[in-house]
Amino acid sequence: MIKPYLAVIADSFHSALSSRILWIAMVAIWIFLAALAPIGYHEDYTTTFRWFDLDNGTQMKAMLARGLVDPEESETALGRLARTFPEDIKRKLRQVARGEDVRIDKGALADSLNESLDNEDWYDAEAWRTTVRLRELRELDEIPDDEISEPERRRRARLRIEAALPGVFTAMSARSITLSYAGFDFPAFFLIGKEQFVSLINQFVVPIMMDWLLGFALIFLGILVTASIIPDMLQPGSLHLLLSKPISRTMLLLSKFIGGCAFVFLCVSQLVIGLWLISGFRLDIWNARVLWCIPVAVFLFAVFFSVSLLAGLRWRSPILSIGVTCMFGAFVLVIGLIGGYFDALVRAPDRISQLSFDGQDIVIATRGGELKRFDSESNQWADVIEGDFRRRDLIVPPVRIAPGKIATARIRGGRFNLYGSGSLDLLVLDRSKDWKPNPGLRLPNGTRRLLVVGNRLIALNNTGLMATTIQQVLDESGIEDDEPDQTSDDRTTDSGTDSEAEDGSPDIEVSNIGVTAWITDLIRMQGGATEAFRVILPKGVTLTDPVRLDVLPDGRSLVVYARGRLMRLELPGGGGGGGGDDAQGATATLAADLMLDDNDAARATMAAAGRSVLLARDDEPVRWYQADSLALLAEFPSPDDQTVVAAEGLGATDRFALLTTDGSVRVATRSGDRVEWVTLPQSEVTAIKYDQQSGRLAIAHHIDSIDFAAIGPDATASVTIERAVRPSLTSWRSVDRYVITPLRTLTPQTGELSQTVAALVSGKTSFAIGDVANDEQEVVQLKIVRPVVSCSLFLAVMLTLSCVYFARRDF
Structure with a gap:
């Protein structure tokens, strides 16, 4: 019974093999593989500076200008390095020091630094002794000059330059991948190591190949070759001969369909297996999961071939079969583009990224750079600070500073440049004024996080930690504290004294003339102390990205993680309401210090709760530390091999809530060296925040909905939803839900099959991308099941219609 059907399939092959287009495609595949075969790579130290390595040009200009004009910096690492720049750049830097608005091209700065890599006359061991040297630099410094290789020497020179200019450069991998072709290096190279290069191939290159090489070129050629199979079968002599055999019409049609798919299977197999062998032999990437591209590509072809089948x-x-199939492909493409448009421009900007609370009032920051509050009367999110996601503004996460008062800031263009444009003012939202933002104190440039510790407001930027008093914040913004809890000794004014700030910079009111005034302004320009904020980092402690910090429940200690270093800082005055000057400017004390591996500036997430600290870094086990001594208590793999993107300590309970890239929230409880996980019921979670006032965990999910969950005290973490926020849909969101989403559901999601391939090839269903220094990381959740289901249903419907039509029609 099988032989007749095998004969039909073989006949499909004979028909396809007679096509000239097929042979042209086969030759093109082998020419393409032969042309790709000479590709290669080698891994070197990351040495060369490029313009986009300079994460903050404003800060770099200010630091170099200070190194030139400040006599005290003359023989420091900064001063010695600044003198190596060409005369035209030094002239512009002196203009910057005088307060002039001078533009210096980042490319010119990078070129000057690259010249310094070859001539290290600027280096002095004593001058660099006071800089923060990462473990890699310390190890390279131990190699004698007569034994160090040239790549190692250049790498050491780059690290010395980065140490002299902390906070200026984007965190980069220690290794770089350079592609070559037939022994000649490409002019471009990837500033990533081998592991990141493999992830790049699996998560981005393979899906692109699936979309264009397999999903467009080969599928289109396959349709051209197989479009004649059904019309040729329906010729009177051919059809009568086939129907004379003991086979049914349905099985005959399905055999022809399988024959066309099998033909494409052979063509796709040649290309994919060839690419896999080239990537293995030439790039040392032996990933057998790449072969999943073969069945997925054939499945994708089957969807389009089913349309060609019915049209034939x-x-x-x-000709009509090809034309109808192309029109179907265009329709699917348009629906996919419209769906992508709504995902990027309607849904994504409304996603909650940060939360803050004051009683029943909720203030959120969104991915689109907006600040909103929940209006219970209209059951909608009302704009507090409108944003334009195209400008990529950055909202500093809002924090409650007093009853009815929430503080935040907006950095215009902050996602591109942490310093943004212009000065950065603290914005205080007041409930009594309908949460309208009131500008207040000038924040240190580049502030990315605000924390409240006792009566202090602490600002984190890429140069360190600075503090002021809550009362001064309220006074400067013209808002009276509804429930004052500060003493009069805590208040400071702008009158100033002749004293110096903790970082050694004089107050601007006193030093308002001569070079000292320039230096003061330069310190502020590069992110140093302002009139109100004073540096509180202990002497000799410098923060290197990625930086994460949290407040311990004792209200007087901070836990800080800075690229391989975990620290506990105790603030003076106990974090209470008194303390006078301690509350504003006195430095913290380094109470505990733990050095970890640098881990190539991997993404890190940290939280504090009770007497514990939780630290999660990419590709490492999650670690649980004792807060006082930073002793390791337990370590365990990340739940379900997902990446932790946010963590919240649950008050004084020594438990943590972890948000992972799959959009799930898990509560972790430790028992000895064992950790138990409980997964909460919410899905598509975008942000979490523990509300200290109510003791509830706020879970933002499904774009802009929030659940306030009370977590039970036992290890089972029983959950009670005490409040649920479900805002009404806006007009465009309504269009998305009731028009675009049903349309996408009914249309086969052929374009999203590349995400299925990415998941199969990489072995990950989700991952985080973006700057490791930024707390707001973009999470990519790959759609795996939806495209397979939608395409399968469409394929089943089309084949059913074709079989019914063929069985009932008299040909």
Whole structure:
């Protein structure tokens, strides 16, 4: 019974093999593989500076200008390095020091630094002794000059330059991948190591190949070759001969369909297996999961071939079959583009990224750079600070500073440049004024996080930690504290004294003339102390990205993680309401210090709760530390091999809530060296925040909905939803839900099959991308099941219609 059907399939092959297009495609595949075969790579130290390595040009200009004009910096690492720049750049830097608005091209700065890599006359061991040297630099410094290789020497020179200019450069991998072709290096190289290069190939290159090489070129050629199979079968002599055999019409049609798919299977197999062998032999990437591209590509072809099949039955013309299939492909493409447009421009900007609370009032920051509050009367999110996601503004996460008062800031263009444009003012939102933002104190440039510790407001930027008093914040913004809890000794004014700030910079009111005034302004320009904020980092402690910090429940200690270093800082005055000057400017004390591996500036997430600290870094086990001594208590793999993107300590309970890239929240409880996980019911979670006032965990999910969950005290973490926020849809969101989403559901999601391939090839269903220094990381959740289901249903419907039509029609 099987032989007749095998004969039909073989006949499909004979028909396809007679096509000239097929042979042209086969030759093109082998020429393409032969042309790709000489590709290679080598891994070197990351040495060369490029313009986009300079994460903050404003800060770099200010630091170099200070190194030139400040006599005290003359023989420091900064001063010695600044003198190596060409005369035209030094002239512009002196203009910067005088307060002039001078533009210096980042490319010119990078070129000057690259010249310094070859001539290290600027280096002095004593001058660099006071800089923060990462473990890699310390190890390279131990190699004698007569034994160090040239790549190692250049790498050491780059690290010395980075140490002299902390906070200026984007965190980069210690290794770089350079591609070559037939022994000649490409002019471009990837500033990533081998592991990141493999992830790049699996998560981005393979899906692109699936979309264009397999999903467009080969599928289109396959349709051209196989479009004549059904019309040729329907020729009177051919069809009568086939129906004379003991086979049913349905099985005959399905055999022809399988024959066309098997033919494409052979063509796709040649290309994919060839690419896999080249990537293995030439790039040392032996990933057998790449072969999943073969069945997925054939499945994708089957979806389009089912349309060609029905069109061939109806009109018996290969030209019309090709035309109808192309129109179907265009329709699917347009629906996919519209869906992507709504995902990027309607849904994504409304996603909650940060939360803050004051009683029943909720203030959120969104991915689109907006600040909103929940209006219970209209059951909608009302704009507090409108944003334009195209400008990529950055909202500093809002924090409650007093009853009815929430503080935040907006950095215009902050996602591109942490310093943004212009000065950065603290914005205080007041409930009594309908949460309208009131500008207040000038924040240190580049502030990315605000924390409240006792009566202090602490600002984190890429140069360190600075503090002021809550009362001064309220006074400067013209808002009276509804429930004052500060003593009069805590208040400071702008009158100033002749004293110096903790970082050694004089107050601007006193030093308002001569070079000292320039230096003061330069310190502020590069992110140093302002009139109100004073540096509180202990002497000799410098923060290197990625930086994460949290407040311990004792209200007087901070836990800080800075690229391989975990620290506990105790603030003076106990974090209470008194303390006078301690509350504003006195430095913290380094109470505990733990050095970890640098881990190539991997993404890190940290939280504090009770007497514990939780630290999660990419590709490492999650670690649980004792807060006082930073002793390791337990370590365990990340739940379900997902990346932790946010963590919240649950008050004084020594438990943590972890948000992972799959959009799930898990509560972790430790028992000895064992950790138990409980997964909460919410899905598509975008942010979490523990509300200290109510003791509830706020879970933002499904774009802009929030659940306030009370977590039970036992290890089972029983959950009670005490409040649920479900805002009404806006107009465009309504269009998305009731028009675009049903349309996408009914249309086969052929374009999203590349995400299925990415998941199969990489072995990950989700991952985080973006700057490791930024707390707001973009999470990519790959759609795996939806495209397979939608395409399968469409394929089943089309084949059913074709079989019914063929069985009932008299040909």
